[in-house]
Amino acid sequence: MKSALTDACTLRLNNFEGPFDLLFFLIEKNKIDIYDIPIFEITEQYMDYLAAMQELDLEIASEFLVMAATLLHIKSCMLLPKHDDTVAEELDPREELILKLVAYKKYKEFSQILKDREAAWGRVHYKLPEVIPAVQYDDELEVSPVILRQCMVEALNRSRQRMNDVSKKMQRILDHERVSLKSKVREILGILAKGIRFCFSKVFSPLTRSRIEIATGFLALLEVVKMGQASVEQYVAFGDIYVTPEKTGKKRDNRKIEKKRESDLV
Amino acid sequence: MDNETIIEAVLFASGDPVALEKLAEIIEQDKKTTRGILANMQYKFEHSARGIMLRELDGSWQFCTKPELDPYISKLAAVRRKQGLTPAAYETLSIIAYNQPVTRAYIEQIRGVNSDSVLMTLMERNLIREAGRDDAPGRPKLYETTEEFLRVFGFSSLKDLPPLEMNEIPEVIENMPVD
């Protein structure tokens, strides 16, 4: 036996998207305030729909049955007497369902907006793209600010290192000159050892020696004089320098060494 | 050469949307200036007896005909009209649009019904796409809307979505157990 409701709603049955959709339909149909759902009526109508679906041999999706259970549960909760007076405000058993329905309603409404917009914007037309031949264009630079900074830092570090290198080189030149000075001292001492008095400009002649050698030779001569190994004479300013071996100097040195030994023994 | 002239020619030739960056590069202006020029053009096209208008699509720009001229264009040839979507599809699309990226479980929570096949349909129509996976247990797939979604529904960007008066929907929804 088919109820009137079954007849009226046969066409719609398959069109419900889900239990919310069906509930929403019932709320709209009965012009019910969504925030104050008369749960007894709604549950009854909902169950009628499920019954109608059964009569029509429609497969009832499990979600509809879950909702039926939820509605029945809420209904029973509301039937229970509120025995505890100390709880000021009992939680409305409908609350969770209402919140879900409100959320659902929002999206349902937006669905309609989407549908309208689709219709409106379906009326604009686009032009097919032209064939534009691909061309190789100026290369685009791919650069990074981080690398830029890194380059600056590295350039500076290298620059500093190079400056340190320069000072090392200078040191080496100085070291080299020191060796050179020693060798010139040795050279002069060698000549003096032969007991020969000699003219400086003859030995360190600009014809055979570099300017630096002559200058170093002069410094070596001063060293030798200081050591007491030679005495020098110059008769005119800028004239020749004559170097004479000094015997006493060596003796003085020997004495010094002996004294040192004595002190070591003490 | 006038910048508006260049942009008109470029957008006409392209047919497809052209990114703001590309337009800026072509007219050799910065992005801000270029956006200003485009906004100005958009206004002028809109408010003059032009048959076409300028629309923004997710940071790209494109010409299209004004909707009110559709009846005349339809006379040109049979315009192929895309079939509309099912209510389930609009509903699902709404939920994705406002909550993207979003899992299937979340959608089903709101709709109260299995949404597997409707997601497939929306993917086929290129209105949504997968957007990685959620960190939640099981690492469920996430879904988001596409540029085609913006085009079909006439949005410039997702910022154009009308605000849902979500203040009416308390935070309970956010704390809703997912499945």
Next chain:
Amino acid sequence: MDNETIIEAVLFASGDPVALEKLAEIIEQDKKTTRGILANMQYKFEHSARGIMLRELDGSWQFCTKPELDPYISKLAAVRRKQGLTPAAYETLSIIAYNQPVTRAYIEQIRGVNSDSVLMTLMERNLIREAGRDDAPGRPKLYETTEEFLRVFGFSSLKDLPPLEMNEIPEVIENMPVD
């Protein structure tokens, strides 16, 4: 609805040439009137700052871009090979960027190598330019970075350069004798 507006929309949407007869039918005018409207439109497009023009092709009408705009349209399809800078160019550019305006002697002092050709390359790429002359003896040329430099590095201004640490600032260099 204005006839020119309708024609613009129809020709735009078509892309292909549309026969005069078809256009006349769409705007519900006779062929002569329609031709007059088209000729008028053609004149207006030709003599205004429009990027497109109206072309008649064997009794059919079509929009196309103005030929002088071709270089800009080509940029749409331009394939840009990304290219980096050589280490020498990076180094020289960084010294100029952080110390501008600087002389060549200053750059070479830091780099320790002749930087003539790398400066030429940077000038050709429009990343640096001459910026007057120094007061030092010989009045050497000064170099500074360009707007193109800002653009490719994505800086708004030189203030955007990544800052150097205090110990990285070249205070020693400043006291170095220049050659």
